[in-house]
Amino acid sequence: MIISNLVFLRILAIMLIVNAHLETLYPFPSMAFGGTLGNSLFYFVSGIGLTASFHRNPLPAFQWGKRRITKIIIPLLIYIGLVNLGNLKGFVDEVFLLVIWHDIKQVASFLPVLWGLYLLFLPINRLNATGTRNTLLVLMLATFILFVYRIKTSSDISSGLPSSDIFFSLNALICFMLGMYVIKKNDGFFSRKHTFLVAIASIAIVLFSQGMHHYIFTIDRKYIFMNFYFNFLTVIALYLLTTSVNLKVIDKFLPFMQEIALSSLAVFIVHGKIIDILKKTSIQFPYNIACVYLYSFIFAYSLTKGSNYAGNYVLKRISPKEA
Secondary structure, eight states, X not given: OOXXXXXXHHHHHHHHHHHTTOTTTSSSGGGSOOHXXXXXXXXXXXXXXXHHHHHHSOOOHHHHHHHHIIIIIHHHHHHHHXXXXXXXXXXXXXXXXXXXXXXXXXXXXXXXXXXXXXXXXXXXXXXXXXXXXXXXXXXXXXXXXXXXXXXXXXXXXXXXXXXXXXXXXXXXXXXXXXXXXXXXXXXXXXXXXXXXXXXXXXHHHHHHHHHHHHHXXXXXXXXXXXXXXXXXXXXXXHHHHHHHSOOGGGGGGXXXXXXXXXXXXXXXXXXXXXXXXXXXXXXXXXXXXXHHHHHHHHXXXXXXXXXXXXXXXXXXXXXXXXX
């Protein structure tokens, strides 16, 4: 996959996630859409990134896990510490909420689910492309059976959890594995000979899927779990769209975009604090929305740079050869 495609999708994912949290700043709360799609897209891109990275530099399980901790968990703790500076209780609460698994309800929480996918990555990565595809089909079938059960009984699945939580985790796993499958299939679902038709079809699928998603969410919530499939279709369509069009036009901005993409987890941590601050100001729409994105990315970039130095320092101390 051309790197600019992956960077673009990751930035789009985090922007959609942030947008879903802006309902108090928009004149109409319905404008704060795209959160579940952003989550799905982020898990998909993570599957691509982890698999491609592992194929370039395969590591034993212990070293791979240690590298994930020093490259992601330590920086994340730094982000949380800095946005909760002087607030020890806030820091501890946020660490338990976002980093440490302690509550079954976290199966529907963005970052805890991401850590769960990291734990599953090495076992799943042992599957070849066919095995990955077959596992995806089984998961899709299981999701359909659960969905039919939920509709026919008009009750939650007997698990002690809301059905939405179960569908969130299944959606995350399927999107993550789909990203892994893309790499194992040598980065392609389709022939490169008909890229224009693929692009047109992808745009149509995105518009249809998100139109249906919006209709179900706002008009007929009985079938709200169908949005699982519409988000999945949109993720595939966005991937096909970005791989079927020429993104060389943004290549000159690629270094900057890569920095933004690498700051995505920091954006997730800081944007809530910035929203809280803007709620107390007189800044009106659309300037308040622009401020959320602008300051989130500025602060996230600074945090990412600083935490990278800290993470590399720790990595050099515990394993000089890996740094």
